[in-house]
Amino acid sequence: DLDVTCSLAKTATGASPMVFIEKDGFWHFDSVKPSSSVEFPLYLTTSKNVVGTYPLDLTLTYRDKFEQTHQEVRSIGLSVLPKTPSSLVNIESYQISPEPVCQGDIFDLKLTLKNFGDFEAQMVTVQLISPTLFATITPSTVSVGDLLPNSTSTINYRLMASPSAEAGVVHVFEIDIYYVDNLGVKQVTKNFLGIPLHGSIELIVYDVSFTPSPIYVNNEFTVSFTVLNRGTTPAMYTNVTILPEQPFQQTLESSLYMGEIDPNAPAPASLNVFVGKTKEGTYPLKILISYRDEYNRPHSLIHEIPVKVTFPPKTQETSQPTSPVLPILTYGLVFVGILVLAVLVVMFWKKRKTPSG
Template sequence: MVKLKKLLNRFNKKCLKALILLISVALLAYGIYPSHAQVTHLKVEASTTLLKAGFINNITLTIFNDFENVYELYASLSFPSSIQTPNAPTVLGASYWKFEKIARNSKVEIPVAIFVPDNAAGNAYTANLALTYKRLGYISTYTEIHSLGFYAKGWIDIILYDLTVDPNPAYPGHTISFTANILNKGNVPAMFTNVSILKNDLLLFNSESSSYLGQLDPSSPAPFTLEAVVNRTVKEGNYTAIIIVSYEDNEHELHMVYYKTQFEIIKLTGETQAKPKSVISYVADYLFSKWFLIVLVAGLILSIGYAVFKFKRKPSEGT
């Protein structure tokens, strides 16, 4: 009896396993197996993974079908938002598309407009493209979820304004200065910002020919002044100086921007050149600038004394 029970138990276990296997095969054959399995038959690619923060980005999603003919394909794109990924991009316009058929070894392209806010710069985001379709000979639909990674890239736009040259015209052998305001119109800081004059034979550089500004935040203008000495051998005429702005973005990539400014050089003439002063001129300038009141009072006293002296002298001469 004990042996008979063991045989029945073994037989029941084998039957149960066989039954489970037959049910699984039947479900697969009729296409009613759970459609959310992780197996994906279609491939999806994005034309770019970089999105420019602060702009509407037009990209293209391509669905490749190297599986078999699929029918009634529905595609839906979304950017899930969470505490870890705030300020997520937004799909503008249509975010849901339908295709009646995608033949085997063919593809379809979906144009998508995505807006990325300024404060999303520097963050990575994941978009989910859900694909639901039918297969010939199967009852249920299949669903595939494709995750697409995107990076929101910030941007920097450096401009100079109110650029002035002093003096203009300038003179050979004399100092010339370039003053301006610099502004970052982008949405991420420009790091290690430096401004300088491009080296040439026209201007002789000194310690004031370059200026380190450091971090230049968006919408925060900063003034600067650069100086150089005009070469004595330069002839008269109109010339161009080039100001270089160098900085690094938030991905540590070096950028350089060039700005041109015009100015004139003329020779010093007898009218423009200062004449040498004599010792008497220096003394007179000093007295009149520092001791003007004292000289004036002394002059008045002397004049009054002399008048009194002349007045007293006349009666004595008459006697």
């Protein structure tokens, strides 16, 4: 299922300068096949004196193959021009730096104005109206002076997003351009600029341990660690995987789905690794950490852990102890032989001393 909802830009008074014709800004599609697209008409009308660029926010709500619901927001700009030739000052381009803008950031907004009309625009003044929890560090109203046809002028604003501003939301700034046209009539061109605010995600790995230790060649071991999000917004759909680089090889337990990791919430993990044939030494074990931010955009980082591998100790053969029976038996035979020899010698001498009859 895919639901598309279109939201019209609103002015500071809360009213929209545009209205829908025929439709109410909602479309439903039963399914969208891979690598295909769907088209739908969008009919709008504006009041008589509306001139400028207005954002249209399209909210996409859909379910994936796992029946999980996702929501994404896309913004498009609609330029409204006057019917008759006149002076027309509007924004030609803009630039935000640094980008993306995160909670608590100070960032710059650069506007390039251009007179698209056929006559000079006089006393051009630009006013920036910031949404709640955004502040302008530089003056919000800037005087440009006069602009000739097809001439441009650049304005720089410095702004700050509050750390408590909601992340995952497109915050709309109103930019009003006041000038006097060639007929001496005061004109205003209103623009609405949507800036998506991001929460920061900073994943670190610490508290690393190995089991067993030491780590032997041609053996498996388990690496345990803790992942901490030091940012301000959750890291979603987080997955950690061992990268198979020599001498390390993956096993069935070399990947782990950790899900959502909230800020300042330690998340433990353990992965199995096999050490293939290699020399003794220290090798970098690479762990791929992939996740998605609050806008469902994918991110990844690689964390390296030094691992020292060695050869397993050699098994020594136990020598059989020499039996003491053989020496004892040998000594006994020698003793008996000496005793017999002594007896024979004594008998021989006695026989010689005895006179013959």
